[in-house]
Amino acid sequence: MSVLQEISPNVRNMIQLESTVLAIRARQIKEELRQKVRKPYKEVIDVSWGDPHRAGVKPLSFVRQVLSACLYPQLLNSDTLPVDVRQRAQTLLAGCDAGSVGSYTAAAGISEIVCRVSEFITRRDGGVPSYPEHIFISPGSQWALTSILNVLVNSEASPRTGVLTPVPCYSTATLSIMGLGADIVPYYLSEEQGWELQVEELHRALDSAKGACNPVALYVINPGNPTGHVQSRKSMQEVIRLVAEKRLFLLADEVYQDCVYGENSEFVSYKRVLAEMGPPLSDTVELASFHSASKGIMGECGLRGGYVELVNLDPAVMKYIYKLFSTYSCAPVLGQIALDLMMNPPQPGDPSYPLYSEETQHIRSTLAHNVKRVFEVVNSLPCFCCQPVEGGAFAFPRLHLPHKAIEKAKEMGMQPDMFYCVRLLEDAGVLVSPGQDLGQKEDTYHIRFCIMTSEDTMEEALRRLSSFQTQFMKVFS
Amino acid sequence: MSVLQEISPNVRNMIQLESTVLAIRARQIKEELRQKVRKPYKEVIDVSWGDPHRAGVKPLSFVRQVLSACLYPQLLNSDTLPVDVRQRAQTLLAGCDAGSVGSYTAAAGISEIVCRVSEFITRRDGGVPSYPEHIFISPGSQWALTSILNVLVNSEASPRTGVLTPVPCYSTATLSIMGLGADIVPYYLSEEQGWELQVEELHRALDSAKGACNPVALYVINPGNPTGHVQSRKSMQEVIRLVAEKRLFLLADEVYQDCVYGENSEFVSYKRVLAEMGPPLSDTVELASFHSASKGIMGECGLRGGYVELVNLDPAVMKYIYKLFSTYSCAPVLGQIALDLMMNPPQPGDPSYPLYSEETQHIRSTLAHNVKRVFEVVNSLPCFCCQPVEGGAFAFPRLHLPHKAIEKAKEMGMQPDMFYCVRLLEDAGVLVSPGQDLGQKEDTYHIRFCIMTSEDTMEEALRRLSSFQTQFMKVFS
């Protein structure tokens, strides 16, 4: 007796990521190191996730202090914590039912926090209004993305529902789209132009879908994961015109909005660009924008707090979305609070401001250092080439693998970039993701690694990568 | 332009709960009270949710202390917190990547915690083994239930997938099943027998589904929500034989396993009963059992920590489930930790034990008091009748409404029990749920309210209910 025959075909069709295999091997290697097996390195550097704390970034004291006071309000009565922390915790607890972070909240989140999220968005977008009724807080932004896709994708439709999805793309998003029973309609980002999104390519992708599926949505990640590209206003305007013309729902994954390093790069939200384009576009284009407490400077992935803001949706659709969110009760309260703190950090004059400011500046200067060094070092290596990282959490350099290495990989039944990642892990103890998990043009090879690390970790990772690459090229050329 | 035409029909078909309307009105009334509008009560008592903290139960100090130390490890260096709390926090942090609760975890949860969950289950089930690989931690048990249903329900199947679902039933479960595109196959619990599950009724329900849909699973809630019934071993054995015969997947919602009050009632898990029945049943019946940090004595709903244990599933199916969980990253770390603390409370001799024991005993004696008083008071009221609450968080008494009240409700375009709930809220300031949201036999009427409150809250709620009911009967008979 097995449900396998009956398993939903959408779930059955989900691909297996190679990074899972690598992660398992990394765990074994760590265990071997603990058991004193000799290796050319003392520990594994894991830069395969977009997880700042895991990669060595320190949590912000202010955030952790407020959260711990919300959990254990006895701390409010002592002077262990700064006075503005205690005040903040008190205000937040007043928004929780019965003053406990252990109560369920409304399905869209604690209403006071939802209001502050909308105020943040309005400030960020230079006054373009944001409405609390259009915001839903979720256990991480990925969850919100999957839920909105769930509304858009009709798995019973024929032809099947299509979603325009970038290549390369953050792999969990691709998995979600496939898991819901939609077809991926790939559009390729232009590596040579710093991973720019080119609207002609969107046209090509739409043409290619004709007869195969019915594209209903365009998924964009800005700043990009894994590309590190930050979109220009002009490019966004072109995208908006296209989605309006083709009647596509625009899914804007903007979780890295706070992580922009390029000197000439600036994050502008799709919502703002849309509003500034004026009617009829600003009244009609349907947009979902996602943000998260996982990815900014605070990097609180484990608390699971994200939100989606919905623009120009039919009120009837909003009602369905509300119901869908209700079936999961609510987002974790501490994740909701983390979002609030991210959007309302201490201000000059607050007792917590000096430390907060020191900690965040330290993180920002570390990130600036890291992206600069990655660009320098990777581009100085033989057969490696990296576009500038303008934003986000990752570098996605291209590998020009020698013929012999490609042959060897085939012999071992692996994709060439996976073969490279396996060797890098075994020989140098650095865990990165192979480009094939994220998608890449045929016959091109890449690796992805997180740049949100401490300076020391990044320097050590680059040192290991450099000597590994030199050695690897020697062996295979 | 609107996606409404394209909205997934499963989502479109989800019903609207009347309790949403009531909750909105309750919020307005609270606002009116704040603005000093005169009412016959000073505050609204909200016993409509299964949310202990909201209803006045206090969080456990030990739990909150450990969680706050995990968030803000500086607390480990002071003696603000008891030494066993600090040790526990240290152990837990060692299981988090980079020692931060802000790191993502494995998709199924932190492996140390998953192991301790399996140890708990083994202890609970008198030694029946539990395997960490079969356990997935999720952001609340509801989420896990929906995910497992997602694997079972093939929304493209024809005939449609059916799920045997109790009447009455916790409404979010019903919404989830419908939202996934399955058909509800209702089976009625026997109110006269204290809401017993009768296996003949399951046969009747299966017969009724013939030609309409293809039932693949049986959903059981034990202890019951809203019924308060605790299943006997004998009844569970009958259920297991039936699911084996009919090749149904058994979904056992056991989130109230720690809340049993009946003198002759005892919680036994489906997993244990299945194991004790021996082969071939114990090797073949596919079972998912759900548990949660929301519902026990700790009542931490807002942290969102739950798990599912899967028994006898095909390894290939397990792989798909793993992938599905991966698409949401992971459960909130603090919810995972709360689960761990629930399963591993302080032991005699630990510095935190005396306070922990005092707090939990206080809650248990309060609950015992509440269920006793609810039974006494409700059954003493005219036209009200309540089965004994043996377990769970709710009472679900039946209302014998006078003809005139039913007429009046119809006149106002409401279901009679909704009409009753509206009046109870307006006139007495008590917020409960109408039976229609949970399901009930035609022409019977019920209300549901939470019994996990402080003694004072319960007494006040019962006082208001009593005088309201007397008044209501006067007006309408």
Ligand SMILES: Cc1ncc(COP(=O)(O)O)c(C=O)c1O
């Ligand atoms: C582009 C992008 N979107 C969404 C997410 C998910 O973040 P969250 O933790 O908010 O679910 C990630 C995580 O890596 C990401 O890179």
Ligand SMILES: Cc1ncc(COP(=O)(O)O)c(C=O)c1O
């Ligand atoms: C029977 C039942 N199952 C599951 C849940 C959901 O609990 P969680 O908070 O773990 O999602 C509830 C909540 O009320 C419930 O009553």
